[in-house]
Amino acid sequence: MATDVHGAVSPKSAGAPAAGTALAHSPTDLDTAPVTVTDTDSNDVEVEGGVGVEVGTDAGSVEGGSAAVRVAGLTRSFDGRAVIDGLDLTVRPGEFVALLGRSGCGKSTLLRVLAGLDREIEGEVSVPRRSAVAFQAPRLMPWKKVWRNVLLGLPGRAERAVAERALGEVGLSHRTDAWPKTLSGGEAQRASLARALVREPDLLLLDEPFGALDALTRIKAQRLVAELWQRRGCAVLLVTHDVEEALLLADRAVVMDRGVIAYETAIDLPRPRDITDPRFAALRGRLLERLGVDDTEITHESPDA
């Protein structure tokens, strides 16, 4: 597995792809479509004002180690306020990590940094060369058929068959030639997942991908992601508000608070997970407590309370 190491980026170079990094889209496109950040083989190290930008650092440094994601001392500020403030996080290859935290604590900001969409950072960030991201909104281009959306931004000449394979994996073969506006919410989300999958990611970044789905579609989409993860063996970092979702899917849950990972717990339960398992309930209670939610208010509230 190769790595892309984003270092601290000075304001001067912020927003633009760092030297030696080939982005699948122009910076404008990056905001509107799942992307792959692909590195060249450059080992360039740029140093401005004493802060280093390392790009395309030799893959062996992480491949030989045990991390798919390595974040050290990451800081991201907006208007002088540090939303991420010296954050450290490691994700192992093939590990499924759920990222929880109160609204506005910086989860999406962290994901954008990992996706290479935000380089106005300090600290060290190392992710696999092949990473892909899917957002809550599927972000399909309405003027392109589904299969063309799936291939959007792929480097090199991509074949229709590649899109067909990915669409098959998400159960959407029958919608290959459909226009995005004719898809249901769940189908659009699956098309968005297919678009991430064609990148053969070693790291899949998911920013509340099920947030806008109805309950039933959401359950199906969760199962699909669990299957894809098991089949593909890629690392997954899933941003979610839903503690149960985290417990159903992830190997580990981490909670962000005040700019750092304030709490984490292994979810050491057999799969498929059973929400009636007392250990599930115990983990749920602990995570809710960390999120500042009183579990008893939810589980033991009487109907007329």
Ligand SMILES: Nc1ncnc2c1ncn2[C@@H]1O[C@H](COP(=O)(O)OP(=O)(O)OP(=O)(O)O)[C@@H](O)[C@H]1O
């Ligand atoms: N481009 C930006 N400019 C200014 N402030 C920003 C920007 N992006 C994010 N922020 C601020 O950073 C903080 C964290 O935002 P972020 O979207 O990462 O939170 P979040 O944890 O993902 O929230 P939610 O769970 O509600 O989606 C918020 O206070 C937000 O207003």
